[in-house]
Amino acid sequence: MALTERLFWQDPYQQSFDARVIRRLEWEGRPAVVLDATCFYPTSGGQPHDTGQLNHVRVLDVVEHGDEIVHVLEAPLTEDPVEGRIDWARRLDHMQQHAGQHILSGAFAQTVGAHTVSFHLGPAASTIDLDCNELSTQAFDKTEELANRIVVEGHPIQVSQHDEVALQSVPLRKAPQVEGLVRVVSIPEFDYSACGGTHPHTSGEVGLIHIERWERHQGQLRVTFLCGLRAVRDYRHKSRLGRDLAAHYSVALDELPAALERMEIAADDARRAEARLRTRLLDLQTAVLSDTAEQVGNRRIVCHYLKDTDAAGMRQIAQQLIQQSGMVVALGVTNPSPQFCLARSPDVELDMVAMASELAGPYGGRGGGRTHMAQGGGLSHDDLLAMLNDARARLAF
Numbered sequence: 114m115a116l117t118e119r120l121f122w123q124d125p126y127q128q129s130f131d132a133r134v135i136r137r138l139e140w141e142g143r144p145a146v147v148l149d150a151t152c153f154y155p156t157s158g159g160q161p162h163d164t165g166q167l168n169h170v171r172v173l174d175v176v177e178h179g180d181e182i183v184h185v186l187e188a189p190l191t192e193d194p195v196e197g198r199i200d201w202a203r204r205l206d207h208m209q210q211h212a213g214q215h216i217l218s219g220a221f222a223q224t225v226g227a228h229t230v231s232f233h234l235g236p237a238a239s240t241i242d243l244d245c246n247e248l249s250t251q252a253f254d255k256t257e258e259l260a261n262r263i264v265v266e267g268h269p270i271q272v273s274q275h276d277e278v279a280l281q282s283v284p285l286r287k288a289p290q291v292e293g294l295v296r297v298v299s300i301p302e303f304d305y306s307a308c309g310g311t312h313p314h315t316s317g318e319v320g321l322i323h324i325e326r327w328e329r330h331q332g333q334l335r336v337t338f339l340c341g342l343r344a345v346r347d348y349r350h351k352s353r354l355g356r357d358l359a360a361h362y363s364v365a366l367d368e369l370p371a372a373l374e375r376m377e378i379a380a381d382d383a384r385r386a387e388a389r390l391r392t393r394l395l396d397l398q399t400a401v402l403s404d405t406a407e408q409v410g411n412r413r414i415v416c417h418y419l420k421d422t423d424a425a426g427m428r429q430i431a432q433q434l435i436q437q438s439g440m441v442v443a444l445g446v447t448n449p450s451p452q453f454c455l456a457r458s459p460d461v462e463l464d465m466v467a468m469a470s471e472l473a474g475p476y477g478g479r480g481g482g483r484t485h486m487a488q489g490g491g492l493s494h495d496d497l498l499a500m501l502n503d504a505r506a507r508l509a510f
């Protein structure tokens with residue numbers, strides 16, 4: 114099996130290189146090559162692979178396969194030797210997130226004795242899982258402060274190789290997962306980690322380190338964080354969001370929570386006032402309808418289209434009217450759609466369900482309910498008005 118020289122370990126800042134093709138293969142249905150040397154970092158240790166080009170062919174994926182590094186390509190690569198170039202913006206971003214993770218994990222160990230058990234570098238944000246299930250907000254603030262202090266102090270980030278014996282004198286934060294020669298990435302007197310990733314030469318290049326949020330995850334604490342340009346972009350976005358919201362409500366940013374709370378209280382008050390007014394309005398409508406009821410024998414007939422009332426209001430009015438004796442009611446509304454309600458007082462012997470079918474049926478409408486109160490719809494506005502006229506004629510026989 115061929116060995117690929119890992120140029121990204123020798124110089125993580127190297128962006129282009131010349132190499133010979135050792136092997137051509139197919140990887141999950143796509144053309145792929147193994148080179149004698151590469152700047153392309155393969156997905157490993159929580160850090161995603163580089164992208165870029167070999168000659169003019171896009172590198173879609175980079176996979177570690179034994180001692181080989183497989184470059185998965187968009188199209189077959191026939192030339193040899195090849196010139197490779199990695200996407201530097203993506204690599205720099207990965208270096209910032211990865212070195213930032215070392216610093217943040219070291220800071221958690223130092224401030225609260227919490228140990229990092231796993232790391233994931235995601236496309237938008239990165240996470241570490243800590244071996245504890247609760248930390249105070251102050252603990253996170255203190256840790257973020259320490260991590261950023263390590264950044265601004267501009268410590269060197271060093272790489273060294275150690276055999277098993279020499280490794281015993283290195284205060285590693287976590288036991289290595291590999292045997293033989295171990296690559297140690299260290300910020301002297303602060304953090305020592307066994308790591309195969311790519312890192313900048315100084316902590317200052319990591320830039321801002323920001324803990325975005327944290328939550329319990331499978332008995333551990335998952336911490337989401339952003340470093341470098343990601344943190345700057347996130348800060349810009351949130352800062353503008355806050356500024357625009359504050360401007361929209363004409364308050365200072367710090368006054369926004371209190372302003373929103375005041376608005377919620379005002380909205381609640383308005384809802385309660387509206388409910389009171391609605392009840393009052395329905396009572397008045399009921400009283401007017403009752404006063405204008407048509408006396409036919411010992412029955413009082415109310416047939417009416419309620420222009421500005423909705424279906425719930427119509428039901429409420431009908432229910433109030435039939436509490437009076439001898440009442441027979443046919444009401445209609447068009448909000449939210451043409452609907453009718455046929456109801457009668459307990460002392461009137463009429464089957465309102467049968468009447469609903471009888472009256473709405475000719476117009477293609479339908480109704481149902483109970484013998485003292487039926488509701489229905491499914492007819493047009495004009496047909497609803499016609500049906501109410503039919504109801505009046507039918508009830509005033």
Ligand SMILES: [Zn+2]
Nearest residue numbers: 211298308310
């Ligand atoms: Zn690392």
